[in-house]
Every structure is written in structure tokens, then in C-alpha cells.
Amino acid sequence: MLACTLPRDDWTHEAHLAACCYLLSARPDVDVDTEIGGIIRRFNESVGGINDDHGGYHETITRAYVAGVRLYLAEVPEADLLARVNGLLASPMGRRDWPLRFYSRERLFSVPARRGFVEPDLAPLR
Incomplete structure (x- = not known):
């Protein structure tokens, strides 16, 4: 993903989470909070x-999901990256619908939420 060599069809939900887990676990040189948007857009x-808006x-x-991956990593014992990614994918934070615990579908899938961060309307992210 970082090198923009991953085939498009391999850029799945699971690959997004694996990349986030990798960046947060193994790349202290990457400021995920500042750089993640540009990294994904470039890819x-x-x-x-x-x-775009759609x-x-x-x-x-x-x-x-960055918040969810951080929560997951804070809860698990140290392990190799593969074990962390596999654990994340099997955890509640790895589910495709995890953000809907905090956001209504209408709010989460709105254009403002796509373009910028919007606060959850159902529960705080935790």
C-alpha cells in the first residue's frame, strides 16, 4: 500500500485493517493521524x-478504524504482526459494521463524513 504496488483487488477491508495495524505497530516514522488520509488517497x-463525494x-x-485498531492493540499482549493482524480481524474492531455501533448509517455514509471527520451520533468511539 505504501509503495502503491498492491493490486487494487487486494485493497480489501481486511487489507485496510492490516495496513493500519502495521503502521501503528511497526512504523513509528509514520504519523498515522496526520498521514493516513494522504497515504490512502495516493494509493x-x-x-x-x-x-470524491461518492x-x-x-x-x-x-x-x-484507526481508533478501533488502537483500542485493540492496547488490549492485546505483545505478539508478532501476523498474530496481531489475525487477532484484530477476529475482534469486534475488525468487523465491517464496527463503526455502526457509534454512528447512524445516515451520518456515517454522508458526504460530510466522507470528506471530513464527524463526531459519532450514537455513542463515543471507544
Whole structure:
């Protein structure tokens, strides 16, 4: 993903979470909070994707999952990256619908939520 060599079809939900887990676990040189949006947008564009109001990068979903991955990593014992990623994918934070615990569908999938971070309307992210 960082090198923009991952095939587009391999950029799945699971790959997003694995990349986030890797960045937070093994790349202290990457300021995830500052850089994640640019990293994902650049990757999307490198494989022909468009980041607009209807597709591509989604700020609020990304920020929710960054928070979720951080929560997961804080709860698990030290392990190798593969074990961490596999554990994350099997955890509640790894589920595709995890952000909907905190956001209504309408709010989460709105254009403002895609373009910028919006606060949850159902419960605080935790």
C-alpha cells in the first residue's frame, strides 16, 4: 500500500485493517493521524480510483478504524504482526459494521463524513 504496488483487488477491508495495524505497530516514522488520509488517497489514485463525494477515501470511517485498531492493540499482549493482524480481524474492531455501533448509517455514509471527520451520533468511539 505504501509503495502503491498492491493490486487494487487486494485493497480489501481486511487489507485496510492490516495496513493500519502495521503502521501503528511497526512504523513509528509514520504519523498515522496526520498521514493516513494522504497515504490512502495516493494509493487509491495509483490504482485508478477517484476520491470524491461518492467513492474512495472516507475520513470518518478511517478515523473510526484507526481508533478501533488502537483500542485493540492496547488490549492485546505483545505478539508478532501476523498474530496481531489475525487477532484484530477476529475482534469486534475488525468487523465491517464496527463503526455502526457509534454512528447512524445516515451520518456515517454522508458526504460530510466522507470528506471530513464527524463526531459519532450514537455513542463515543471507544
